[in-house]
Amino acid sequence: MPSKDILYSIGRTSVGQLIKAVDAEKGISYTCPACSQVLILRKGTRKRPHFAHKTLSPNCTPETALHYVFKILLFSKIQKHFDQQLPLEMQWDCPACGGVHTGNLLKKAVKVVLEHNLGTCQPDIALLNEFNCTVAVIEVVVTHAPEQTALDYYKNNHIAVVSYKLKSDEDFNRLDAPILKPDSVDVCKNPKCSKCENYMSKKHLLIIDGNCWKCQAPMKVAALYEGNFSLSDIQLATQYGVLMKLHYSRTLGMKYVANTCRKCGAFIGDHYLFTDYVAVDSYNRQELDAGYYCHHCSSNSEDEDSEDFE
Ligand SMILES: [Zn+2]
Ligand SMILES: [Zn+2]
Ligand SMILES: [Zn+2]
Ligand SMILES: [Zn+2]
Structure with missing residues (x-):
């Protein structure tokens, strides 16, 4: 079944070169690149310029051409x-x-x-x-x-x-x-996870110029779109002026690393990190390259790129 969206828009000149119908001229003879039959040029107003077979060419379709x-x-x-x-x-x-x-x-x-x-x-x-x-x-x-x-x-x-x-x-x-x-x-250039063998995703560390929610002092805040802070994320954030400290969450019953205000010592919990900082567009931010993250098993890696199409 010939498709309406496919026109014969390329023909062959008498010296064997392919030419677009837009660049072709009336009065010159062209042939079909697929079936070698004679083509005539159509430059009308309804359709974009194209060619048509001069006589019926049953074995040639716009798809094959x-x-x-x-x-x-x-x-x-x-x-x-x-x-x-x-x-x-x-x-x-x-x-x-x-x-x-x-x-x-x-x-x-x-x-x-x-x-x-x-x-x-x-x-x-x-x-x-x-x-x-x-x-x-x-x-x-x-x-x-x-x-x-x-x-x-x-x-x-x-x-x-x-x-x-x-x-x-x-x-x-x-x-x-x-x-x-x-x-x-079908090539992924990212490294594979050493734990589960799946390809990892690029990870970005956000550094947000925020204010402390408690004392309002200016405060650099680090955040990830997903996953937890790895040791290298914390080191990177520290280089950008973020203070990260270990805190104990009674709700979660565990210790975790959180952004901490240098002035008053208040820290930002995971939930508020997103709603009060990441989601606040008025805070300036920069996105840093922070290695790779595995969606499948949540592990981090700083492996090297694969080199297929480097
Ligand atoms: Zn043809
Ligand atoms: Zn990939
Ligand atoms: Zn503060
Ligand atoms: Zn994994």
Whole structure:
């Protein structure tokens, strides 16, 4: 079923170059990059400029053309970066840690191959290292997601999977951006928790310029969005002028570390730390990088970054 959102917006010139319909001219002949049939240019007012097959081309669909052309354009872009020895930066949302990562797609690779035959599967684009091992693949998805056998193969062979999920020929514009933003990348750059093996999340320590709730003296207050203060958090907060002291909570029946006023010695309990300081927008604050935190088992770590796309 042809989709209304996908137009044939890229054609091939008589010398074999791909051209956007916006840049094409009437009176010149173009062919379809997917099926090689003759295309005619349509520049009307109702739709954005596009091509149409001159005669019916039953084996060609906008989906196959979109898939094919996107793959070729991305491949050429990567090839160009290798030729010029430039990194190719990308950015992705990470489901493993909930953060956003950036990195060089070509970091571990020296070569790019189109439709590389890996036996059990044939990724759209493969990135190979100097030993001819596939280190990453790029899958361009329009209608067909990669087979489970392919995904298993990638996983078992430690091959990173970068996916583009295309909905419209307007997705071609995504390749013009200076930083690539694929729809998914199955690489987390954060360290794994040494206790439970899950990926950790970046942790931020807030330093708030507040006032003591009791004596109103100016008071630097440290807070975390989640988790408890680790020893290194306390050391970091201390460097920024926060006084943290051990207090005993009768309600909780335990000792805990709390922000303490230098002038009157009053301290801020966990509940009020959020409502009276973190949630008060009028207090100036800064956010410090404080290592990593594990959502799964609540442990802290100051491990080093993984280096996949560093
Ligand atoms: Zn065609
Ligand atoms: Zn991550
Ligand atoms: Zn005070
Ligand atoms: Zn953990």
